[in-house]
Amino acid sequence: MGIYRIVAVVFWTLVALSTRAEAQPGTCGGFTDISPGGGFCTNVLWMKNRGITLGCTPTLYCWANGVSRRSMAAFMNRLGNTLTPKVFSIEENGGVLDFSTYHVVCQTPELPAPAGNYPRFVDAEGSLSFEVSGLQTLIVVPVVSKDGGSWQAMGQSIGPYVGPGMRHNASTVAPGFLIFDGGGTPPISLKFGLAVSRQNQFNQTITSWACHLEVMVRNGVYNGY
Amino acid sequence: MMRPLRALRFAATLIGFATTPAALSAPCAGFTDVDATSPFCPNVDWLKNRAVTLGCTTTTLYCPDNLVSRLSMAAFMNRLGVALTPAIVYNEASGGTFDLDTPPAAVCQTASIPSTTFPRAAHAGALLTAQLAATPATVALKIVQSIDNGMTWTPLNLVPASVGGSAKWANAAVWTSDVQLAPGTSYRFGLRVERASGGGTGDLTSWSCQLRVMVSSRTGTSSPY
Numbered sequence: 001m002g003i004y005r006i007v008a009v010v011f012w013t014l015v016a017l018s019t020r021a022e023a024q025p026g027t028c029g030g031f032t033d034i035s036p037g038g039g040f041c042t043n044v045l046w047m048k049n050r051g052i053t054l055g056c057t058p059t060l061y062c063w064a065n066g067v068s069r070r071s072m073a074a075f076m077n078r079l080g081n082t083l084t085p086k087v088f089s090i091e092e093n094g095g096v097l098d099f100s101t102y103h104v105v106c107q108t109p110e111l112p113a114p115a116g117n118y119p120r121f122v123d124a125e126g127s128l129s130f131e132v133s134g135l136q137t138l139i140v141v142p143v144v145s146k147d148g149g150s151w152q153a154m155g156q157s158i159g160p161y162v163g164p165g166m167r168h169n170a171s172t173v174a175p176g177f178l179i180f181d182g183g184g185t186p187p188i189s190l191k192f193g194l195a196v197s198r199q200n201q202f203n204q205t206i207t208s209w210a211c212h213l214e215v216m217v218r219n220g221v222y223n224g225y
Numbered sequence: 226m227m228r229p230l231r232a233l234r235f236a237a238t239l240i241g242f243a244t245t246p247a248a249l250s251a252p253c254a255g256f257t258d259v260d261a262t263s264p265f266c267p268n269v270d271w272l273k274n275r276a277v278t279l280g281c282t283t284t285t286l287y288c289p290d291n292l293v294s295r296l297s298m299a300a301f302m303n304r305l306g307v308a309l310t311p312a313i314v315y316n317e318a319s320g321g322t323f324d325l326d327t328p329p330a331a332v333c334q335t336a337s338i339p340s341t342t343f344p345r346a347a348h349a350g351a352l353l354t355a356q357l358a359a360t361p362a363t364v365a366l367k368i369v370q371s372i373d374n375g376m377t378w379t380p381l382n383l384v385p386a387s388v389g390g391s392a393k394w395a396n397a398a399v400w401t402s403d404v405q406l407a408p409g410t411s412y413r414f415g416l417r418v419e420r421a422s423g424g425g426t427g428d429l430t431s432w433s434c435q436l437r438v439m440v441s442s443r444t445g446t447s448s449p450y
Contacts, residue, residue: 069281070259070289073268076277076305081444083309087348089402091384125350127398129387166390167363167421169397210384214348214400 031061042224047075049118049225050082082116085218088192093210102197104143104151106213110189119220124154124174126194129167130209137161137199142174142213145191154192159199178220254448256280256287265289271450274343274408275308275442277301311441314338314414319433323355323418325362326428330378331369331415333436338412343450345406346443349381351416353388354396355432363389363424366399368436371413378415387421406440408449414438 028034028041029048035041044061047053052075056062067075090106097103106126124142132138139159143151155174162168172194179190192215196206253259253266254273260266269287272278278301281288293301314335333351349368357364365385369378386399399416406412416434444450 066292068289069278069287069291069293070265070269072293072301073265073272073289076301077268077271077450080271080275080305080309080442084442084444087346087403089400091382091402093384125400127386127400129385129397165361166393166395167387169386169388169395171398210387212382212384212386212400214402216348 027059028061030059031055032059033063034061046118046221046225049116050078050219051116052078052082083219085216087214087216089212089214091210091212093208095208097196097206097209099198099203099205102195104193104195105209106211107193108191108213108215110148110191112189118180118225119222120179120217121220122154122174122177122179122192123216123218124177124192124213125172126211126213127169127171128194128196128209128211129169130206131167132162132164132204133207134164134202134204135162136202136204138170139195139197139199140170140172141195142172142215143193143195144177144179145193146189148189148191151193151195153195164204178222179217252285253287255285257285259287259289267448267450270448271343271444274341274449275305276342277304277308308343309442311439312338314438314440315436317433317435319431321431323429323432325364325418325420325424328417328419331371331375331417333434334375334415335413335436335438337374338406338414338438338440340409340411342408344408344443344445345440347401347404347406347412347414347438347440349401349404349414349436349438350398351400351434351436352396352398353416353418353432353434354394355388355418355429356394357390357392358427358430359392360427361389361391361425362427362429363387363421364395364397364429365419365421365424366397367417367419368399368401369415369417370404371415372410374411375413378417380417385421387424389421389424391425391427405443 026036028036029045034044088108090108092106126142128140139157141157142154144154145151154177158172160170194211194213251261253261254270259269280286316333316335318333365387367380367382367385369380371378381401386397388395388397416436
């Protein structure tokens with residue numbers, strides 16, 4: 001046996017031994033060639049959930065394959081799209097608002113459920129310029145609806161105590177609201193707005209108002225995914 | 226019998242023929258080895274415009290079938306991270322008497338935000354704190370942008386934030402919608418402070434403003450993506 005053949009046998013034996021360590025039973029997110037307990041399973045699942053790569057076949061990740069520059073361009077482009085925040089904003093104005101019930105102004109259209117099985121965080125900023133007929137305490141807070149009907153507060157409310165004869169401005173920020181934890185059923189659609197309500201004893205009306213709401217949806221990492 | 230070295234050369238020649246790019250209908254983003262009709266062309270164009278890679282051996286070759294070394298991967302991921310990291314531009318200013326009938330085109334003007342080869346989005350927010358004179362006045366706030374280095378300014382808010390009264394301190398906030406920045410254009414942002422329609426006759430006796438603009442990557446629907 002020549003020296004080159006001996007070297008080749010030793011080399012391929014080492015390769016076989018090293019790859020056997022990765023080929024554990026069980027699957028990582030459906031990939032049979034990735035060990036669920038391995039250190040890379042989290043990374044592979046993170047990529048799969050965001051649609052960056054779904055594998056070389058539905059059940060194989062082909063972890064030892066090289067990456068061509070062509071494939072790299074696709075992966076990095078998809079990663080860039082995933083990490084680029086999406087922003088929705090709306091402006092609106094109107095006349096009299098009474099406070100027999102709360103109002104949701106600056107409502108966005110219903111936004112389709114985000115694709116991909118991964119968490120998103122939503123940051124919202126809103127402002128309301130308004131004039132009241134008398135003394136009043138208002139609560140202004142960004143809200144979200146996952147069913148097109150019921151509203152859920154996204155942040156802490158702002159309650160300006162205001163009086164007549166002035167034009168007022170109330171601003172509110174809701175940072176980092178988790179919209180989807182990646183493990184459940186995604187909402188059918190999302191709708192955002194700015195809730196305006198009376199806080200306590202006063203019963204005045206808003207005589208005119210204008211609002212602005214901006215909602216930024218961004219990629220989130222939650223429990224590692 | 227063919228000697229090993231000659232066999233290697235022969236194989237290399239065959240590989241060379243096999244990988245020689247066929248005649249393309251049109252180059253993709255200036256790369257003669259990627260066809261403009263390839264489904265990967267938008268991905269390659271996206272990467273090039275963000276300077277993640279400008280080609281392989283020359284600026285006219287992308288080498289789509291080459292594998293990526295870990296060394297190159299570090300450079301690519303570093304550049305991708307830089308391209309995706311938002312940039313914040315901030316400015317603040319203050320002053321004394323402010324005539325609302327002859328306001329400056331913009332206060333809190335930012336420095337010029339240089340152009341890029343790829344689309345971006347900007348989100349601006351501004352605050353005004355002002356003392357109103359004894360004569361009633363209502364102040365309107367709009368965020369404005371300039372694409373000619375401050376010669377002319379264009380309002381970005383359809384509905385201005387407004388605040389008013391007399392002999393009081395007032396604080397108002399306003400945000401823009403998702404402002405799309407075109408490749409190849411430089412931008413400046415500022416805050417326009419003026420009298421609201423029907424906003425009395427008083428002025429400001431002192432004021433201060435803050436303006437914050439976040440600029441981030443955006444993916445377009447066509448080249449340069």
